[in-house]
Amino acid sequence: MDITKLIFLSLILAGCSEPPLEAPEATPVARAVPDNWQQFRQQRTSQIEQYIADNKVSYDRFADFPVSQTHGVPYILLKLLPLVSPGLWPNNENFLSVIGLFNDERNPEYPIARGIGFSGLSRPLDKEAVDVASFTCGGCHIGRVRDDEGKIQYLDGGINSEFNTVGFRKRMVDTLDSLTKGIKGAAEKEKKLTEILLQALEEVEKNRPGYFYNNYQFEDRLFDATYEKQQIALFRAQAKTLIPAYSKRIREVYSGWKVLVDKNYKSAEKEMMAGYGGMEDAISFNSVDAYLNLEKKPVISLFSGIALADYAAVTDIMAVWDQQKRNPRWNEAKDDLIDGGGQWNGHIPLPVYKNIAAQLTLGVDNIDVQVSAFSDIVLDKLPAPAYPFDVDVNLANKGKALFEKNCLACHQDNNGKVYKNIGTHLGRAKVAGKIITIGAVSGFTDVCSPEHTIQMFGKAAQPCGTYKGVSLKGKDKFAMTKPSRHDGYNALPLIGIWAQAPYLHNGSVPTIYHLLMPKTRPDAFIKSKLSYDKEKLGFEWQLDESAVEEGYLYNTTISRSIGHHGHDEDIKTNGTTYRLDWSGDEESVKAIIEYMKVL
Numbered sequence: 001m002d003i004t005k006l007i008f009l010s011l012i013l014a015g016c017s018e019p020p021l022e023a024p025e026a027t028p029v030a031r032a033v034p035d036n037w038q039q040f041r042q043q044r045t046s047q048i049e050q051y052i053a054d055n056k057v058s059y060d061r062f063a064d065f066p067v068s069q070t071h072g073v074p075y076i077l078l079k080l081l082p083l084v085s086p087g088l089w090p091n092n093e094n095f096l097s098v099i100g101l102f103n104d105e106r107n108p109e110y111p112i113a114r115g116i117g118f119s120g121l122s123r124p125l126d127k128e129a130v131d132v133a134s135f136t137c138g139g140c141h142i143g144r145v146r147d148d149e150g151k152i153q154y155l156d157g158g159i160n161s162e163f164n165t166v167g168f169r170k171r172m173v174d175t176l177d178s179l180t181k182g183i184k185g186a187a188e189k190e191k192k193l194t195e196i197l198l199q200a201l202e203e204v205e206k207n208r209p210g211y212f213y214n215n216y217q218f219e220d221r222l223f224d225a226t227y228e229k230q231q232i233a234l235f236r237a238q239a240k241t242l243i244p245a246y247s248k249r250i251r252e253v254y255s256g257w258k259v260l261v262d263k264n265y266k267s268a269e270k271e272m273m274a275g276y277g278g279m280e281d282a283i284s285f286n287s288v289d290a291y292l293n294l295e296k297k298p299v300i301s302l303f304s305g306i307a308l309a310d311y312a313a314v315t316d317i318m319a320v321w322d323q324q325k326r327n328p329r330w331n332e333a334k335d336d337l338i339d340g341g342g343q344w345n346g347h348i349p350l351p352v353y354k355n356i357a358a359q360l361t362l363g364v365d366n367i368d369v370q371v372s373a374f375s376d377i378v379l380d381k382l383p384a385p386a387y388p389f390d391v392d393v394n395l396a397n398k399g400k401a402l403f404e405k406n407c408l409a410c411h412q413d414n415n416g417k418v419y420k421n422i423g424t425h426l427g428r429a430k431v432a433g434k435i436i437t438i439g440a441v442s443g444f445t446d447v448c449s450p451e452h453t454i455q456m457f458g459k460a461a462q463p464c465g466t467y468k469g470v471s472l473k474g475k476d477k478f479a480m481t482k483p484s485r486h487d488g489y490n491a492l493p494l495i496g497i498w499a500q501a502p503y504l505h506n507g508s509v510p511t512i513y514h515l516l517m518p519k520t521r522p523d524a525f526i527k528s529k530l531s532y533d534k535e536k537l538g539f540e541w542q543l544d545e546s547a548v549e550e551g552y553l554y555n556t557t558i559s560r561s562i563g564h565h566g567h568d569e570d571i572k573t574n575g576t577t578y579r580l581d582w583s584g585d586e587e588s589v590k591a592i593i594e595y596m597k598v599l
Contacts, residue, residue: 028408028409028412028413030400030403030404030408031598031599032400033391033393033396033397033400033595033598034393034598035393036393037390037391037393037598038390040386040598041386041387041388044383044385044386045385045386047383048156048382048383048385051381051382051383052156052378052382055377055378055382057374057457058374058375058377058378059156059378060218061122061370061371061374061375062136062137062138062141062371062374062375062378062379063114063136063137063138063142063156064107064110064114064117064121064136064138064218065117065121065122065136065137065368065370065371065374066116066117066118066119066121066122066132066133066134066135066136066368066371067117067134067135067136067137067359067362067364067367067368067371068119068132068134068359068364068365068366068367068368069119069122069123069132069366069368070119070129070132070365070366071132071134071364071365071366072119072132072133072134072364073132073133073134073172073246073250074130074131074132074133074235074242074243074246075118075119075120075130075131075132075133075212075231076130076131076201076212076231076232076235077197077235077242077243077246078112078116078133079112079211079212080197080200080201080204081095081175082095083200083203083204084175084179084196084197084200085175085178085179087178088171088174088175088178089171089175094113096112096113096115096116097113098167098171099163099164099165099167099168099171100160100161100162100163100164100167100277100278100528101113101114101115101116101139101160101162101163102114102115102144102160102162104142104154105152106154109214109215109216109217110214110216111212111213111214111216111223112133114136114138114139114142115135115136115138115139115140115142115160115163116133116134116135116136116139117133117134117135117136118131118132118133119131119132119133120221120223120227120231121218121221122368122370122371125220125221128230128234129234130231130234130235130238130242131231134362134364135165135362136371137355137358137359137371137375139160139163140159140160140163140280140317140358141156141157141158141159141160141317141319141320142154142155142156142157142158142160143155143158143159143160143161143319143499144160144530145388145499145530145532145539146530146531146532147388147389148389152530153385153388155319155385155496155499156321156382156385157319157320157321157322157379157382157384158319158321158385158496158499158500159278159316159317159318159319159499159500160278160317161277161278161317161527161528161539162277162278162528163277163278163317164275164276164277164278165275165280165362165363166257166272166273166274166275166276167274167275167277168275169250169253169254169257169275169363170254170273170274170275172250172254173250173251173254176193176247176250176251179192179193179196180192180193190243190244190247193243193244193247194239194240194243194244197239197243198236198239201232201235201236205232209225209228210225210228212228212231212232213227213228213231253363257273258273259308260281260308260309261273263308264308264309264310264311264312264313264427264561265312265314265559265561266559267558267559268558268559268561268562271555271558272314276314276527276552276554277527277528277552278316278317278507278527278528279314279315279316279317279506279507280314280315280317280361281312281313281314281315283309283313283431283432283436309431309432309433309436310430310431310433311426311427311428311430311431311561312425312427312428312431312559312560312561313427313428313431313561314428314506314561314562315344315428315505315506315507316500316502316505316506316507318343318344318500319384319496319499319500320379320382321379321382321383321384321385321495321496322379322380322381322382322383322384322493322495322496323342323351323376323379323380323381323382324380324381325413325414325493325495326340326341326342326413326414326492326493327340327342327349327351327380327414328340328341328342328349328350328414328416329414329468330467330468330470334470337349337350337416337478338416339414339415339416340414340415340416341416341418341486341490342354342490342492343490344428344429344489344490344505345418345428345429345432345486345487345488345489345490346416346418346481346485346486346490347432347437347480347481347483347485347486348440348479348480348481349416349478349481350467350472350478350479351376351379351380352372352373352376352448352463352464352467353444353448353464353478353479353480355371355372355373355375355376356369356372356444356447356448357440357444357480359371359372360443360447367447369447369448369452369454369463369464370454370455370456372448372463373454373456373461373463374456376463384495384496384499384599385496385499387498387597387598388532389532389534389597391594391597391598392594395590395591395594396591396594396595396597396598397595398591398594398595399588399590399591399592399593399594399595399596400595402588402591402592402595403592403595403596406578406579406580407494407578407592409576409578410491410578411491411492411493411494412493413493414493415490415491415492415493416490417490417491418485418486418487418488418489418490419488419489419490419491420487420488420489421571422489422566422567422571422580423565423566423567423568423569424489424504424505424565424566424567425506425560425561425563425565425566426487426488427560427561428489428505428506428561429486429487429488429489430483430487432480432483432486433483434482434483437480437481437482437483440479440480441476441477441479441480444479444480445464445476445479448463448464449464450462450464450465450466450471450472450473451465452464452465489505494596494599495599496599497512497596497599498537498596498597498599501537501538501539502525502527502538502539502541502554503515503538504564504566504567506561506562506563507527507554507562508521508554508556508562508563508564509521509564510522510525510527510533510536510538510539510541511533511536511537511538511541512536512537512538512592512593512596513535513536513537513538513589513593514536514538515567516580516581516582516589516592516593517581517582517583517589518567518568518580518581518583519583521564522541522543523555523556523557523564524543524553524554524555524556524557525541525542525543525553525554526540526541526542526543526544526551526552526553526554527541527551527552527553527554528550528551528552529541529550529551530550531550535593536593537593537596537597567580568580568581569581
């Protein structure tokens with residue numbers, strides 16, 4: 001949508017409002033505690049494996065397909081990084097470990113870390129082009145935990161708590177600066193950068209056959225020596241254009257991010273410019289692109305400030321398994337969505353548009369809607385992983401009664417109600433204001449209108465055409481709902497909550513124990529470790545010497561947006577008191593923790 005139209009339309013809609021989504025009226029039922037936890041855990045693991053096998057086509061596209069077929073970093077350039085800049089990208093079996101991406105042992109032949117896809121996987125077979133790489137849905141949403149034997153267990157649909165998207169941009173810019181240090185003039189820098197990369201490419205081509213693609217095979221596609229030679233030739237022929245274009249783009253995006261950080265993250269600029277593993281500022285990343293586009297248009301550059309979010313919106317990455325328990329339903333008249341939301345504040349109710357928004361967050365243009373559509377399929381009923389350690393069944397049953405009395409009314413399935421009275425910083429809830437909402441509705445429906453057609457399972461499909469059997473024609477408003485409907489936070493169902501630490505929307509509380517005992521919450525702790533604190537229910541968080549080897553320091557005092565306040569005072573509503581502060585009641589807290597292990 002043209003920005004001037006967007007401005008006038010926002011003024012017209014400024015006084016409009018809609019009622020908030022209503023919570024379900026049916027009495028919620030808490031999950032029963034299995035009699036034999038070890039048996040249940042084995043069954044759940046088998047269930048997940050079978051589900052992924054039954055949905056392999058969709059899972060592979062969720063896990064490995066790039067979010068864009070045409071935009072991103074040239075794949076060959078990406079894989080040359082550890083050769084031209086080993087100080088920033090370690091020259092070992094996984095140079096992307098520095099930004100929190102890992103090699104998945106379940107797919108050992110994949111030629112790069114899990115979380116990076118290249119367009120050769122998804123591009124039509126009859127279309128020849130230079131492969132570009134971009135992040136995948138699995139980059140954010142395949143997590144890991146270390147079990148008692150020190151082995152890694154994968155959490156499909158979970159949270160990659162180590163993945164640092166801002167850190168990637170920073171490291172790329174630092175790489176470009178280091179390779180052109182001391183050279184004056186943009187043209188000379190571009191020339192030098194291109195020379196360095198082409199020289200490295202020549203050495204790889206002579207001495208390391210198979211380096212780029214590892215003879216990887218996916219379905220009917222073989223990325224063998226012939227394919228690799230074709231890609232090298234294409235890259236070399238276009239290098240003088242591709243390399244400067246990518247260099248310019250990544251610098252613009254990172255500079256735009258600094259504008260937003262300077263606006264919304266006073267006192268935390270250094271940390272936000274380096275990025276946090278497992279965290280993002282989703283809407284603000286999109287607004288950075290809008291800001292950059294407006295800045296290039298002299299006539300309307302004065303309005304560029306409206307494209308930037310007004311509030312800090314840093315959040316933890318969310319778990320995305322079992323989306324059917326979060327998604328909304330139609331009302332009886334089939335003209336409004338109720339009983340569900342999904343994100344921290346529920347502003348994007350439809351699952352396919354949630355996926356599209358997530359793809360746009362990763363900073364590419366021209367996203368691949370197929371990735372969103374296939375992800376919608378596989379995530380709808382993907383089971384949450386079972387807690388991988390032992391459970392005290394008797395204690396868990398005691399905790400179940402306390403959970404039902406104090407937690408379930410809010411944390412029930414498909415609860416679309418938003419809550420303002422829990423003491424949490426409302427920046428994330430307010431960040432999608434009228435301007436951003438109008439632009440998002442237009443942008444999302446441009447990307448995927450009800451008529452938009454793609455190929456799925458060898459057939460034509462319209463992933464944005466219907467939702468739960470109801471046509472979406474004329475229902476653009478559900479691509480992102482108006483701010484009045486999400487001025488607060490969703491109380492999400494707590495499926496697999498054990499694996500979603502740290503807690504609150506901004507990851508500021510390390511364990512469930514600290515959530516229930518708010519006076520014990522540490523101001524600083526170690527985030528993104530893979531070992532687990534079974535007593536307090538969360539990943540290991542203590543400040544100790546091992547923090548140097550894994551995880552990073554998370555200081556909640558440097559910015560209000562990442563403060564650990566909220567969900568710390570009892571709530572009274574309609575004559576009922578729901579206990580949130582369990583200080584002084586250690587016995588009950590232990591019981592609730594034990595029950596939450598089975599959710």
